[in-house]
Amino acid sequence: MLTKVQGLIIRTVDMKESDRLVTLFTKEKGLITAIAKGARSLRSRQMSSTIQFCYGNYVLYQKGDLYWIKESELIESFFDLRSDLERLALAQYLCEVLSYITVETEEETLLRLSLNSLYAIASGKYDIDLVKAAFEIRASSIIGFMPDVMGCSACGAKDGDFFLDIMDGSLLCYECNSHRPSETPQVSDLGESRIVSLLSASARVAMMYCVHAPLERLFSFRIPPEDMTLFTRSCEDYLLHHIERSFKTLDFYKEVKH
Ligand SMILES: [Zn+2]
Structure with missing residues (x-):
């Protein structure tokens, strides 16, 4: 057959x-x-x-x-991916991620996300770290780990700095986080019971956009250069935490990225 x-x-x-x-x-x-x-x-x-x-x-x-x-x-054929080592390395990372995140009923959406991301990387029109981060946080959302980044989960604040709880995808503003009973957060410390990532106001808005935007406009946003690191690191930490693994292709991408 x-x-x-x-x-x-x-x-x-x-x-x-x-x-x-x-x-x-x-x-x-x-x-x-x-x-x-x-x-x-x-x-x-x-x-x-x-x-x-x-x-x-x-x-x-x-x-x-x-x-x-x-x-x-x-x-x-995505031929242009092969003309640049950084683009090639990122495309290989996307493909490796894709081989671990199949979710029945979501295959078509994951495929569309991946194709859009590969087009964006190949086109040379976008900062490829931005494409990487958007892919990571949207893929996490599609496979069932959508973070709630509309605002502070305790007081609803939408401005200022935030802490994203990588484990349950919730946000706390700086103020509410400081009133937490026990501890100060352990930022990106994988050995701790609560893993949080700092998000500036602009990084939060960018992440919210990537979670909810139509796939065909996923990369049409800007983020101030000073917020880029917080944004990209949070998206990467979030995906890797939820699919519970690391990737050799990601290490390679970081090696060749200059
Ligand atoms: Zn708050």
Whole structure:
């Protein structure tokens, strides 16, 4: 039986002879692993549509437990991602994250978020740290960890500095946080029971935008340069905490980012 899927190739592994094992993030079935027979051969029609970051239509057939790619039709190759090491490294991180966050019923939204993010990175029109942060906090929201950053959870304040509780996604303003009974917060200290991240007023607004904006306008916001670090660090900490892992591709991105 043939299965038609539309998806993004997030990982490839070379196999014996000239076969290629590909991991697809598909709109219809989430993550799928499939073999592209002979795809590394120069004569193969599938050579250019089965490499990492290719987005396309794929016709699969199943033999035993495995899917095999019968036909493929490229929609977008994201070729420009390969022209710059930082962009390439960030795109690889996005793909690695995607391989750990499949949520049934949300595949199509996650795929749209990822494609929009890859377009934004490839275009060169955006600060790629901003794209990274927007992707991280929106992906967290889609998979069920939407932070409540409308204002202080105790008094409703919308101005001033805030503490974001990374674990439950709630905000406290500086004032309310200082009235907490026991402790002063341990900022980004993963060994403590309460993990908080500082958010300036502008960083809070940016995060709120990324959680709620239409996906097609996700990157159309600005944040003052002095608030950028608080914003990007909070988004990264938030995602990594909730999917409970670190990523080699993220370490590599930080290495090549100058
Ligand atoms: Zn408050």
